[in-house]
Amino acid sequence: TNAGTGCPVSARAAQFDPFEDAYQQDPPEYVKWSREQEPVFYSPKLGYWVVTRYEDIKQIFRDNITFSPSIALEKITPTGPEANAVLESYNYGMSRTLVNEDEPAHMPRRRLLMEPFTVDALKHHEPMVRALTRQYVDRFINDGKADLVEQMLWEVPLTVALHFLGVPEEDMDTLRKYSIAHTVNTWGRPKAEEQVAVAHAVGNFWQLAGKILEKMRKNPEQPGWMQYGIRMQQLHPDVVPDSYLHSMMMAGIVAAHETTANASANAIKLLLSHPHVWQEICEDPNLIPNAVEECLRHNGSVAAWRRLATRDVQIGGVSIAAGSKLLIVSSSANHDERHFADADLLDIRRENASDQLTFGYGSHQCMGKNLARMEMQIFLEELTLRLPHLILSEQTFTYVSNTSFRGPEHLWVHWDPSANPERQDP
Numbered sequence: 325t326n327a328g329t330g331c332p333v334s335a336r337a338a339q340f341d342p343f344e345d346a347y348q349q350d351p352p353e354y355v356k357w358s359r360e361q362e363p364v365f366y367s368p369k370l371g372y373w374v375v376t377r378y379e380d381i382k383q384i385f386r387d388n389i390t391f392s393p394s395i396a397l398e399k400i401t402p403t404g405p406e407a408n409a410v411l412e413s414y415n416y417g418m419s420r421t422l423v424n425e426d427e428p429a430h431m432p433r434r435r436l437l438m439e440p441f442t443v444d445a446l447k448h449h450e451p452m453v454r455a456l457t458r459q460y461v462d463r464f465i466n467d468g469k470a471d472l473v474e475q476m477l478w479e480v481p482l483t484v485a486l487h488f489l490g491v492p493e494e495d496m497d498t499l500r501k502y503s504i505a506h507t508v509n510t511w512g513r514p515k516a517e518e519q520v521a522v523a524h525a526v527g528n529f530w531q532l533a534g535k536i537l538e539k540m541r542k543n544p545e546q547p548g549w550m551q552y553g554i555r556m557q558q559l560h561p562d563v564v565p566d567s568y569l570h571s572m573m574m575a576g577i578v579a580a581h582e583t584t585a586n587a588s589a590n591a592i593k594l595l596l597s598h599p600h601v602w603q604e605i606c607e608d609p610n611l612i613p614n615a616v617e618e619c620l621r622h623n624g625s626v627a628a629w630r631r632l633a634t635r636d637v638q639i640g641g642v643s644i645a646a647g648s649k650l651l652i653v654s655s656s657a658n659h660d661e662r663h664f665a666d667a668d669l670l671d672i673r674r675e676n677a678s679d680q681l682t683f684g685y686g687s688h689q690c691m692g693k694n695l696a697r698m699e700m701q702i703f704l705e706e707l708t709l710r711l712p713h714l715i716l717s718e719q720t721f722t723y724v725s726n727t728s729f730r731g732p733e734h735l736w737v738h739w740d741p742s743a744n745p746e747r748q749d750p
Protein backbone atom coordinates (compact mmCIF):
# COMPACT_ATOMS: atom_id res chain seq x y z
CA THR A 325 0.00 0.00 0.00
CA ASN A 326 0.97 3.64 -0.10
CA ALA A 327 0.61 4.15 3.65
CA GLY A 328 3.39 6.31 4.98
CA THR A 329 5.30 6.66 1.72
CA GLY A 330 3.60 9.95 0.85
CA CYS A 331 3.14 8.73 -2.72
CA PRO A 332 -0.42 9.38 -3.91
CA VAL A 333 -0.37 6.26 -6.07
CA SER A 334 -0.51 2.85 -4.39
CA ALA A 335 1.80 0.06 -5.54
CA ARG A 336 -1.06 -1.85 -7.14
CA ALA A 337 -2.38 1.23 -8.89
CA ALA A 338 1.13 1.84 -10.24
CA GLN A 339 1.23 -1.72 -11.61
CA PHE A 340 -2.21 -1.65 -13.24
CA ASP A 341 -1.77 -2.32 -16.96
CA PRO A 342 -4.83 -3.24 -19.06
CA PHE A 343 -2.61 -4.25 -21.98
CA GLU A 344 -1.32 -7.19 -19.95
CA ASP A 345 -2.64 -10.66 -20.70
CA ALA A 346 -3.86 -11.06 -17.10
CA TYR A 347 -6.37 -8.23 -17.67
CA GLN A 348 -7.62 -9.78 -20.91
CA GLN A 349 -7.95 -13.25 -19.39
CA ASP A 350 -10.21 -12.06 -16.55
CA PRO A 351 -10.72 -8.29 -16.08
CA PRO A 352 -12.93 -8.47 -12.95
CA GLU A 353 -10.43 -10.79 -11.24
CA TYR A 354 -7.53 -8.56 -12.31
CA VAL A 355 -9.06 -5.57 -10.48
CA LYS A 356 -10.57 -7.48 -7.56
CA TRP A 357 -8.08 -5.80 -5.19
CA SER A 358 -9.40 -2.44 -6.36
CA ARG A 359 -13.07 -3.36 -5.86
CA GLU A 360 -12.17 -4.33 -2.31
CA GLN A 361 -9.62 -1.72 -1.26
CA GLU A 362 -9.24 1.19 -3.67
CA PRO A 363 -12.33 1.44 -5.91
CA VAL A 364 -11.23 4.69 -7.56
CA PHE A 365 -7.52 4.95 -8.37
CA TYR A 366 -5.20 6.80 -10.73
CA SER A 367 -3.26 4.65 -13.20
CA PRO A 368 0.01 6.33 -14.13
CA LYS A 369 0.66 3.78 -16.90
CA LEU A 370 -2.63 4.63 -18.61
CA GLY A 371 -3.04 8.25 -17.56
CA TYR A 372 -6.63 7.49 -16.55
CA TRP A 373 -8.61 7.28 -13.32
CA VAL A 374 -9.94 3.76 -12.99
CA VAL A 375 -13.34 3.05 -11.40
CA THR A 376 -14.34 -0.51 -10.45
CA ARG A 377 -17.47 -0.59 -8.21
CA TYR A 378 -21.05 -1.00 -9.45
CA GLU A 379 -22.67 2.03 -7.80
CA ASP A 380 -19.86 4.43 -8.77
CA ILE A 381 -19.96 3.25 -12.37
CA LYS A 382 -23.73 3.49 -12.61
CA GLN A 383 -23.54 7.02 -11.21
CA ILE A 384 -21.05 7.95 -13.93
CA PHE A 385 -23.19 6.43 -16.72
CA ARG A 386 -26.23 8.26 -15.32
CA ASP A 387 -24.72 11.73 -15.66
CA ASN A 388 -23.47 12.26 -19.20
CA ILE A 389 -23.09 16.02 -18.67
CA THR A 390 -20.54 15.75 -15.83
CA PHE A 391 -19.05 12.63 -17.42
CA SER A 392 -18.85 13.28 -21.14
CA PRO A 393 -18.67 10.30 -23.52
CA SER A 394 -16.66 12.39 -26.03
CA ILE A 395 -13.49 10.31 -25.52
CA ALA A 396 -15.21 6.92 -25.94
CA LEU A 397 -13.63 6.32 -29.36
CA GLU A 398 -10.44 8.38 -28.88
CA LYS A 399 -7.25 6.46 -29.60
CA ILE A 400 -6.08 5.24 -26.21
CA THR A 401 -2.53 5.02 -27.58
CA PRO A 402 -1.78 8.21 -29.54
CA THR A 403 -0.30 7.35 -32.95
CA GLY A 404 3.09 8.62 -34.07
CA PRO A 405 3.68 11.08 -36.93
CA GLU A 406 4.23 8.32 -39.51
CA ALA A 407 0.88 6.62 -38.84
CA ASN A 408 -0.85 10.00 -38.67
CA ALA A 409 0.51 10.87 -42.11
CA VAL A 410 -0.84 7.58 -43.46
CA LEU A 411 -4.29 8.27 -41.98
CA GLU A 412 -4.24 11.77 -43.46
CA SER A 413 -3.37 10.40 -46.89
CA TYR A 414 -6.73 8.58 -46.79
CA ASN A 415 -8.56 11.72 -45.59
CA TYR A 416 -9.45 9.77 -42.46
CA GLY A 417 -11.99 11.84 -40.57
CA MET A 418 -13.79 9.72 -37.99
CA SER A 419 -15.89 12.15 -35.99
CA ARG A 420 -18.76 11.99 -33.54
CA THR A 421 -21.50 9.47 -34.07
CA LEU A 422 -23.80 8.72 -31.11
CA VAL A 423 -21.70 6.87 -28.60
CA ASN A 424 -19.22 9.79 -28.30
CA GLU A 425 -21.61 12.71 -28.96
CA ASP A 426 -22.40 15.23 -26.23
CA GLU A 427 -25.73 16.87 -25.47
CA PRO A 428 -27.63 18.68 -26.77
CA ALA A 429 -26.76 17.06 -30.13
CA HIS A 430 -26.94 13.44 -28.96
CA MET A 431 -30.48 12.88 -27.66
CA PRO A 432 -32.43 14.29 -30.67
CA ARG A 433 -30.25 12.19 -33.00
CA ARG A 434 -30.68 9.06 -30.91
CA ARG A 435 -34.47 9.49 -30.87
CA LEU A 436 -34.60 10.12 -34.60
CA LEU A 437 -32.59 6.97 -35.39
CA MET A 438 -34.17 4.58 -32.88
CA GLU A 439 -37.08 3.09 -34.84
CA PRO A 440 -35.08 0.32 -36.63
CA PHE A 441 -34.05 -1.04 -33.19
CA THR A 442 -37.54 -1.53 -31.80
CA VAL A 443 -38.53 -5.11 -30.97
CA ASP A 444 -41.05 -5.08 -33.84
CA ALA A 445 -38.52 -3.87 -36.39
CA LEU A 446 -35.98 -6.45 -35.20
CA LYS A 447 -38.47 -9.31 -35.70
CA HIS A 448 -37.95 -8.98 -39.46
CA HIS A 449 -34.30 -9.95 -39.03
CA GLU A 450 -34.90 -13.12 -37.03
CA PRO A 451 -35.37 -15.51 -40.01
CA MET A 452 -32.14 -14.16 -41.57
CA VAL A 453 -30.18 -14.69 -38.35
CA ARG A 454 -31.55 -18.20 -37.90
CA ALA A 455 -30.93 -19.23 -41.53
CA LEU A 456 -27.33 -17.98 -41.37
CA THR A 457 -26.74 -19.77 -38.08
CA ARG A 458 -28.10 -23.06 -39.41
CA GLN A 459 -26.07 -22.75 -42.58
CA TYR A 460 -22.82 -22.25 -40.66
CA VAL A 461 -23.58 -25.14 -38.28
CA ASP A 462 -24.40 -27.38 -41.30
CA ARG A 463 -20.84 -26.88 -42.55
CA PHE A 464 -19.17 -28.44 -39.49
CA ILE A 465 -21.85 -30.55 -37.82
CA ASN A 466 -20.33 -33.84 -39.06
CA ASP A 467 -16.70 -32.90 -38.36
CA GLY A 468 -16.52 -33.77 -34.67
CA LYS A 469 -14.54 -30.62 -33.92
CA ALA A 470 -14.70 -26.91 -34.72
CA ASP A 471 -13.22 -23.55 -33.85
CA LEU A 472 -16.53 -21.84 -33.20
CA VAL A 473 -15.03 -18.35 -33.49
CA GLU A 474 -13.38 -19.00 -36.83
CA GLN A 475 -16.17 -21.13 -38.28
CA MET A 476 -19.28 -19.32 -37.05
CA LEU A 477 -19.18 -16.67 -34.32
CA TRP A 478 -16.97 -14.16 -36.14
CA GLU A 479 -18.78 -14.24 -39.47
CA VAL A 480 -22.45 -14.59 -38.59
CA PRO A 481 -22.63 -11.38 -36.47
CA LEU A 482 -20.64 -9.55 -39.16
CA THR A 483 -23.07 -10.61 -41.86
CA VAL A 484 -26.02 -9.74 -39.62
CA ALA A 485 -24.46 -6.33 -38.91
CA LEU A 486 -23.99 -5.65 -42.63
CA HIS A 487 -27.60 -6.65 -43.36
CA PHE A 488 -28.87 -4.52 -40.48
CA LEU A 489 -26.92 -1.50 -41.72
CA GLY A 490 -28.11 -2.11 -45.28
CA VAL A 491 -24.73 -2.81 -46.93
CA PRO A 492 -25.17 -4.25 -50.45
CA GLU A 493 -24.19 -7.95 -50.65
CA GLU A 494 -21.45 -7.31 -53.22
CA ASP A 495 -19.54 -5.06 -50.81
CA MET A 496 -19.64 -7.37 -47.82
CA ASP A 497 -16.45 -9.32 -48.48
CA THR A 498 -14.13 -6.32 -48.82
CA LEU A 499 -15.57 -4.73 -45.68
CA ARG A 500 -14.90 -7.90 -43.68
CA LYS A 501 -11.14 -7.54 -44.21
CA TYR A 502 -10.83 -4.15 -42.59
CA SER A 503 -13.06 -4.07 -39.56
CA ILE A 504 -10.65 -5.58 -37.00
CA ALA A 505 -8.08 -2.83 -37.61
CA HIS A 506 -10.44 -0.32 -36.02
CA THR A 507 -10.34 -2.10 -32.64
CA VAL A 508 -6.56 -2.05 -32.45
CA ASN A 509 -6.52 1.54 -33.72
CA THR A 510 -8.94 2.70 -31.04
CA TRP A 511 -8.47 0.60 -27.92
CA GLY A 512 -5.14 -1.16 -28.48
CA ARG A 513 -1.48 -0.43 -27.97
CA PRO A 514 0.09 -1.27 -31.36
CA LYS A 515 3.89 -1.06 -31.60
CA ALA A 516 5.37 1.67 -33.80
CA GLU A 517 5.85 -0.68 -36.77
CA GLU A 518 2.33 -2.11 -36.43
CA GLN A 519 0.82 1.36 -36.26
CA VAL A 520 1.55 2.07 -39.90
CA ALA A 521 -0.04 -1.18 -41.11
CA VAL A 522 -3.05 -0.54 -38.87
CA ALA A 523 -3.31 3.01 -40.24
CA HIS A 524 -3.43 1.71 -43.82
CA ALA A 525 -6.19 -0.75 -42.96
CA VAL A 526 -8.16 1.94 -41.10
CA GLY A 527 -7.66 4.37 -44.01
CA ASN A 528 -8.91 1.81 -46.51
CA PHE A 529 -11.87 0.97 -44.30
CA TRP A 530 -12.73 4.69 -44.08
CA GLN A 531 -12.62 5.19 -47.86
CA LEU A 532 -14.61 2.07 -48.56
CA ALA A 533 -17.24 3.16 -46.01
CA GLY A 534 -17.51 6.47 -47.87
CA LYS A 535 -17.96 4.76 -51.25
CA ILE A 536 -20.64 2.43 -49.96
CA LEU A 537 -22.45 5.36 -48.37
CA GLU A 538 -22.49 7.18 -51.72
CA LYS A 539 -24.01 4.09 -53.31
CA MET A 540 -26.68 3.94 -50.58
CA ARG A 541 -27.56 7.59 -51.12
CA LYS A 542 -28.67 6.69 -54.64
CA ASN A 543 -31.26 4.23 -53.30
CA PRO A 544 -32.26 5.63 -49.93
CA GLU A 545 -35.57 3.78 -49.94
CA GLN A 546 -33.79 0.41 -49.48
CA PRO A 547 -34.08 -1.29 -46.07
CA GLY A 548 -31.20 -0.72 -43.64
CA TRP A 549 -30.30 1.48 -40.68
CA MET A 550 -27.93 3.58 -42.79
CA GLN A 551 -30.61 4.20 -45.43
CA TYR A 552 -32.97 5.11 -42.58
CA GLY A 553 -30.33 7.64 -41.43
CA ILE A 554 -30.04 9.02 -44.98
CA ARG A 555 -33.82 9.55 -45.09
CA MET A 556 -33.75 11.22 -41.68
CA GLN A 557 -30.94 13.48 -42.88
CA GLN A 558 -33.19 14.69 -45.70
CA LEU A 559 -35.83 15.68 -43.11
CA HIS A 560 -33.49 16.97 -40.36
CA PRO A 561 -30.05 17.77 -41.82
CA ASP A 562 -29.05 19.63 -38.65
CA VAL A 563 -29.70 16.59 -36.44
CA VAL A 564 -28.07 14.02 -38.75
CA PRO A 565 -25.04 15.72 -40.38
CA ASP A 566 -22.84 14.24 -43.16
CA SER A 567 -19.97 13.69 -40.74
CA TYR A 568 -22.29 11.45 -38.71
CA LEU A 569 -23.29 9.27 -41.65
CA HIS A 570 -19.74 8.58 -42.89
CA SER A 571 -18.41 7.93 -39.38
CA MET A 572 -21.34 5.68 -38.45
CA MET A 573 -20.94 3.67 -41.64
CA MET A 574 -17.55 2.60 -40.25
CA ALA A 575 -18.16 2.67 -36.50
CA GLY A 576 -21.53 0.93 -36.86
CA ILE A 577 -19.94 -2.18 -38.32
CA VAL A 578 -17.57 -2.48 -35.38
CA ALA A 579 -20.27 -1.64 -32.82
CA ALA A 580 -22.57 -4.33 -34.13
CA HIS A 581 -20.04 -6.95 -35.14
CA GLU A 582 -17.13 -7.44 -32.78
CA THR A 583 -19.14 -6.77 -29.64
CA THR A 584 -21.64 -9.49 -30.53
CA ALA A 585 -19.10 -11.98 -31.90
CA ASN A 586 -17.04 -11.65 -28.72
CA ALA A 587 -20.08 -11.79 -26.43
CA SER A 588 -21.25 -15.01 -28.10
CA ALA A 589 -17.82 -16.65 -27.84
CA ASN A 590 -17.50 -15.59 -24.19
CA ALA A 591 -20.97 -16.95 -23.43
CA ILE A 592 -20.45 -20.34 -25.08
CA LYS A 593 -17.02 -20.71 -23.47
CA LEU A 594 -18.51 -19.93 -20.05
CA LEU A 595 -21.48 -22.28 -20.44
CA LEU A 596 -19.41 -25.18 -21.78
CA SER A 597 -16.98 -24.81 -18.92
CA HIS A 598 -19.99 -25.52 -16.65
CA PRO A 599 -21.28 -28.73 -18.34
CA HIS A 600 -24.16 -29.21 -15.89
CA VAL A 601 -25.45 -25.70 -16.78
CA TRP A 602 -25.09 -26.46 -20.49
CA GLN A 603 -27.12 -29.66 -19.95
CA GLU A 604 -29.83 -27.68 -18.18
CA ILE A 605 -30.33 -25.30 -21.09
CA CYS A 606 -30.26 -28.22 -23.54
CA GLU A 607 -33.13 -29.76 -21.59
CA ASP A 608 -35.06 -26.51 -21.16
CA PRO A 609 -34.50 -23.86 -23.87
CA ASN A 610 -36.78 -21.48 -21.94
CA LEU A 611 -33.74 -20.87 -19.75
CA ILE A 612 -31.80 -19.38 -22.67
CA PRO A 613 -32.87 -15.69 -22.48
CA ASN A 614 -31.82 -15.30 -18.84
CA ALA A 615 -28.73 -17.45 -19.45
CA VAL A 616 -27.68 -14.95 -22.14
CA GLU A 617 -28.19 -12.10 -19.67
CA GLU A 618 -26.16 -13.91 -17.02
CA CYS A 619 -23.35 -14.58 -19.52
CA LEU A 620 -23.32 -10.89 -20.47
CA ARG A 621 -22.96 -10.11 -16.78
CA HIS A 622 -20.39 -12.75 -15.89
CA ASN A 623 -18.26 -12.70 -19.03
CA GLY A 624 -19.31 -9.79 -21.24
CA SER A 625 -17.55 -8.57 -24.36
CA VAL A 626 -17.05 -4.94 -23.34
CA ALA A 627 -14.68 -4.98 -20.38
CA ALA A 628 -14.49 -1.23 -19.80
CA TRP A 629 -15.72 2.06 -21.24
CA ARG A 630 -14.53 5.68 -21.06
CA ARG A 631 -15.75 9.08 -19.91
CA LEU A 632 -14.20 12.56 -19.48
CA ALA A 633 -14.87 14.57 -16.30
CA THR A 634 -16.11 18.00 -17.42
CA ARG A 635 -15.92 19.57 -13.93
CA ASP A 636 -14.26 18.92 -10.58
CA VAL A 637 -16.23 16.09 -9.05
CA GLN A 638 -16.15 13.40 -6.35
CA ILE A 639 -16.45 9.71 -7.19
CA GLY A 640 -16.72 7.33 -4.25
CA GLY A 641 -15.27 10.06 -2.03
CA VAL A 642 -12.23 10.64 -4.29
CA SER A 643 -11.74 14.09 -5.82
CA ILE A 644 -11.33 14.07 -9.58
CA ALA A 645 -10.29 17.25 -11.39
CA ALA A 646 -12.06 18.63 -14.46
CA GLY A 647 -10.39 17.24 -17.58
CA SER A 648 -9.56 13.85 -16.03
CA LYS A 649 -10.09 10.78 -18.14
CA LEU A 650 -11.92 7.80 -16.63
CA LEU A 651 -11.71 4.11 -17.44
CA ILE A 652 -14.91 2.63 -16.02
CA VAL A 653 -14.46 -1.10 -15.70
CA SER A 654 -18.03 -2.28 -16.27
CA SER A 655 -16.94 -5.93 -16.19
CA SER A 656 -15.76 -5.33 -12.62
CA ALA A 657 -19.09 -3.67 -11.72
CA ASN A 658 -20.73 -6.86 -12.97
CA HIS A 659 -18.77 -8.85 -10.35
CA ASP A 660 -19.40 -6.45 -7.48
CA GLU A 661 -20.70 -8.38 -4.47
CA ARG A 662 -22.45 -5.22 -3.29
CA HIS A 663 -24.88 -5.58 -6.17
CA PHE A 664 -24.74 -9.24 -7.24
CA ALA A 665 -24.89 -11.90 -4.51
CA ASP A 666 -22.19 -14.55 -5.00
CA ALA A 667 -21.05 -12.49 -7.98
CA ASP A 668 -18.45 -14.93 -9.33
CA LEU A 669 -21.02 -17.75 -9.48
CA LEU A 670 -22.63 -18.50 -12.85
CA ASP A 671 -26.36 -18.59 -12.00
CA ILE A 672 -28.56 -18.67 -15.10
CA ARG A 673 -31.64 -18.09 -12.94
CA ARG A 674 -30.21 -14.95 -11.29
CA GLU A 675 -33.06 -12.49 -10.88
CA ASN A 676 -31.08 -9.30 -11.36
CA ALA A 677 -28.80 -10.54 -14.16
CA SER A 678 -30.18 -7.84 -16.47
CA ASP A 679 -28.75 -5.16 -14.15
CA GLN A 680 -25.42 -5.94 -15.87
CA LEU A 681 -23.60 -2.92 -17.28
CA THR A 682 -22.05 -4.56 -20.35
CA PHE A 683 -24.34 -2.47 -22.61
CA GLY A 684 -23.61 0.69 -20.59
CA TYR A 685 -26.48 2.50 -18.91
CA GLY A 686 -28.58 5.63 -19.22
CA SER A 687 -28.89 7.93 -22.20
CA HIS A 688 -26.13 6.25 -24.22
CA GLN A 689 -27.03 2.67 -23.39
CA CYS A 690 -26.42 0.37 -26.35
CA MET A 691 -29.08 0.87 -29.01
CA GLY A 692 -28.33 -2.56 -30.51
CA LYS A 693 -28.77 -4.52 -27.27
CA ASN A 694 -31.88 -6.37 -28.43
CA LEU A 695 -30.33 -7.31 -31.76
CA ALA A 696 -27.30 -8.67 -29.89
CA ARG A 697 -29.53 -10.57 -27.45
CA MET A 698 -31.52 -12.07 -30.31
CA GLU A 699 -28.35 -13.29 -32.05
CA MET A 700 -26.94 -14.80 -28.88
CA GLN A 701 -30.23 -16.55 -28.11
CA ILE A 702 -30.44 -18.01 -31.60
CA PHE A 703 -26.84 -19.28 -31.44
CA LEU A 704 -27.59 -21.02 -28.16
CA GLU A 705 -30.92 -22.39 -29.37
CA GLU A 706 -29.36 -23.91 -32.48
CA LEU A 707 -26.26 -25.29 -30.75
CA THR A 708 -28.10 -26.80 -27.78
CA LEU A 709 -30.64 -28.37 -30.16
CA ARG A 710 -28.23 -29.72 -32.77
CA LEU A 711 -25.04 -30.27 -30.75
CA PRO A 712 -26.07 -30.78 -27.10
CA HIS A 713 -23.03 -33.05 -26.64
CA LEU A 714 -20.50 -30.26 -27.33
CA ILE A 715 -17.38 -30.42 -25.16
CA LEU A 716 -14.97 -27.55 -24.59
CA SER A 717 -11.52 -28.71 -25.80
CA GLU A 718 -8.32 -28.23 -23.79
CA GLN A 719 -6.75 -25.02 -25.06
CA THR A 720 -5.05 -21.76 -24.12
CA PHE A 721 -7.24 -18.76 -24.84
CA THR A 722 -5.71 -15.70 -26.49
CA TYR A 723 -7.15 -12.18 -26.68
CA VAL A 724 -6.39 -9.04 -28.70
CA SER A 725 -4.62 -6.71 -26.25
CA ASN A 726 -6.84 -3.66 -25.61
CA THR A 727 -8.81 -2.01 -22.81
CA SER A 728 -12.35 -2.56 -23.99
CA PHE A 729 -13.30 -5.25 -26.51
CA ARG A 730 -12.78 -8.74 -25.19
CA GLY A 731 -13.35 -12.25 -26.56
CA PRO A 732 -11.22 -15.34 -27.27
CA GLU A 733 -9.61 -15.41 -30.72
CA HIS A 734 -10.36 -19.13 -30.98
CA LEU A 735 -12.86 -21.42 -29.29
CA TRP A 736 -12.21 -25.11 -29.95
CA VAL A 737 -14.95 -27.60 -29.19
CA HIS A 738 -15.38 -31.28 -30.02
CA TRP A 739 -18.14 -33.90 -30.00
CA ASP A 740 -18.99 -37.36 -31.28
CA PRO A 741 -20.78 -36.86 -34.62
CA SER A 742 -22.28 -40.35 -34.49
CA ALA A 743 -24.25 -39.16 -31.45
CA ASN A 744 -25.69 -36.10 -33.24
CA PRO A 745 -29.45 -35.97 -32.49
CA GLU A 746 -30.16 -35.46 -36.19
CA ARG A 747 -28.67 -38.91 -36.88
CA GLN A 748 -30.69 -40.54 -34.06
CA ASP A 749 -34.16 -39.43 -35.07
CA PRO A 750 -34.23 -38.87 -38.83
Ligand code: HEM
Binds near residue numbers: 581587683684686687
Ligand atom coordinates in the same frame (compact mmCIF):
# COMPACT_ATOMS: atom_id res chain seq x y z
C1 HEM B 1 -23.46 1.85 -27.52
C2 HEM B 1 -21.94 -2.48 -25.95
C3 HEM B 1 -24.05 -4.65 -29.76
C4 HEM B 1 -25.08 -0.29 -31.60
C5 HEM B 1 -22.86 0.86 -26.77
C6 HEM B 1 -22.13 1.09 -25.54
C7 HEM B 1 -21.69 -0.12 -25.12
C8 HEM B 1 -22.14 -1.12 -26.06
C9 HEM B 1 -20.86 -0.39 -23.86
C10 HEM B 1 -21.90 2.45 -24.84
C11 HEM B 1 -22.94 2.58 -23.75
C12 HEM B 1 -22.84 3.83 -22.88
O1 HEM B 1 -22.04 4.73 -23.16
O2 HEM B 1 -23.61 3.91 -21.89
C13 HEM B 1 -22.42 -3.45 -26.83
C14 HEM B 1 -22.31 -4.88 -26.61
C15 HEM B 1 -22.91 -5.49 -27.68
C16 HEM B 1 -23.38 -4.44 -28.56
C17 HEM B 1 -21.65 -5.54 -25.41
C18 HEM B 1 -23.09 -6.96 -27.98
C19 HEM B 1 -23.17 -7.91 -27.07
C20 HEM B 1 -24.51 -3.66 -30.60
C21 HEM B 1 -25.20 -3.90 -31.84
C22 HEM B 1 -25.46 -2.68 -32.37
C23 HEM B 1 -24.97 -1.67 -31.45
C24 HEM B 1 -25.55 -5.25 -32.42
C25 HEM B 1 -26.18 -2.47 -33.68
C26 HEM B 1 -25.95 -1.56 -34.55
C27 HEM B 1 -24.78 0.66 -30.63
C28 HEM B 1 -25.02 2.08 -30.79
C29 HEM B 1 -24.56 2.70 -29.60
C30 HEM B 1 -24.03 1.64 -28.76
C31 HEM B 1 -25.64 2.78 -31.98
C32 HEM B 1 -24.57 4.21 -29.26
C33 HEM B 1 -25.77 4.58 -28.42
C34 HEM B 1 -25.74 6.03 -27.92
O3 HEM B 1 -24.66 6.56 -27.63
O4 HEM B 1 -26.82 6.65 -27.80
N1 HEM B 1 -22.87 -0.49 -27.07
N2 HEM B 1 -23.07 -3.22 -27.99
N3 HEM B 1 -24.39 -2.30 -30.38
N4 HEM B 1 -24.20 0.42 -29.41
FE1 HEM B 1 -23.72 -1.40 -28.68
